[in-house]
Amino acid sequence: MSGVTDRQIIHGFIKALLAAIFWGISGTCAQFLFEQRNMDPAWLVSWRMMIAGSILVTFAIARKNSDVWKVWLKPHDGIQLLLFAILGMVAVQFTYFYSISLSNAATATVIQYIGPVFVVGFYAIKNRRWPSVLEYTALIMALTGTFLLVTHGSFSELVISEAAVFWGILSAIALAFYTIQPVQLLKKYSAATVTGWGMLIGGLSFSLYTSPWESSGVWDMGTWAAFTYIILFGTVISFSIFLGSLNYIGAQTASLLCSVEPLSAALVAVAWLGVTFTGMDWLGTFIILITVGLLTLSKKPKRGVTTDQKSKII
Template identity: 45%
Template sequence: MKGITLVMLGAMLWGISGTVAQFLFQQNGFTPEWLVVVRLLASGILLLFLGLIKKDKGIKEIWKNKKDRTNLISFSILGMLGVQYTYFAAIKHGNAATATILQYLSPVIITCYMAFRCKRLPKLNEVFAIGLAMIGVFFIITKGDIHSLSISELALFWGLASAFASALYTLQPIELLKKYSSTTIVGWGMLIGGIAFSFINPPWKFSGVVSIYSIVGVVFVVVFGTLIAFQCYLESLKYILPTEASTLGSVEPLSAAFLSVIWLKDPFGFMDFLGMTCIIVTIIILSYVKKGNKDEISENSLLDTKL
């Protein structure tokens, strides 16, 4: 019960932070660029500080190996920064619920990639899961009407880009995760990604409405939606299996959808719910497909995807 509670709390905080980001973008005039750079810098510093408190030797050791340094910098810019920006851009042009659901297509992309890399055809249950995911996306972006899109083209583009970036983010650090802790990799990834993005959008380049609500929103995204959510998810793995954590983590799009409807009054009809259900079932199927497949990527490399 402790593991279940922790993983569900972490996933809910991730989902809620997406809705809070939507509130900052659409009602307070914040830009995704500013929120991304601030979140990366602040969260990276906090995670590395936490690692130092826990005496994580990997925080210093990772810089002594040239190959590890190169892989870390590549992951930081292409993986970490890529997934953060595409996700927030999808929220900006659409809403948190749709952006989160579309990002959940990343396991489908990973499954297709691994089948190609291992030179095998997808298994029957993988084909079923992929087909189910495609049906889910169809319901979400068309509401069942094949003649029109129910979301903007930019929201669809950034949502799908977020799924591909999330897949890259998951696959890139596999070798690093075999040698160093997740705290080390994610902490440095966020900090380096934030520093790199600062050259494009420095953290002092700000636009938006400053109020007590917007300040609380930024603090929530950085602290609760990143640091605490990350720790809850990691702590849960002491009590439950990664496959179980991945499945229970599906409450993230549910929490994002629920809060965006209740708080921000976003429309969310039967077709949206049906599409989301299809994609969540897809995640459950693929989580347990990977459980018994030694040719697939390490389950532990999936544990930070939602960050």
């Protein structure tokens, strides 16, 4: 990228990697809250979105030449933002966290990473073209990796529950929708504005179902630490530093580096929570990550900025 120094490129790499690690650890913190503190996933999703959304909207307002209010001046854009908040943000957050509660952070995160395959399928149908050889290869690898992850190579049984597989795949589909739907909004408004409003509105609307005013789980120092981490490091800070990395290394490279997320989730889950990750699990994980790499490298840079920005805020 012209005008960018080697030092800035290094800073960009570090920011993108830190964002991915923060997201991975956030999923493991959620698993800790679900398994050891009996917290309801829907309750956590509501508070995560409401608090993080409020912080992001406040940051967006404080920015120079802020566009945080402009999105509401055009009815069509406002409606699209509401759809993104409810059908995109709420869906991707809840399906992901619920999938964690049914399995573990590592497995849920890896399964969600097949989402880009659904994005490829959507654009193939929309543009009325057959996927390329590279995209077909990625599809086969994604299916193979997922098969190994949920069956360990057996054709007769699953190693995680059917519900965990179902919600994990729903999470990947929700991620695809969440990536595609706001593309037009992101051409007009900043990612901070779209994401901040999406989280805040999504959290407020979801709270009608979750009753967040009623406490959930067992609260102690560990609960507060994990909850605070998810809000600050797993959402606000990770989002900010990821966007900061785009200025130096571009969305394509930053998105590829974010493949570290499921690896960090797996390593922390194994070391902290004692999750058993077998050789088949690791093999399935690496195959899916190779899939993400193939799809990322196949993108044209001009197409990748907006979709990659949005696909990482989970």
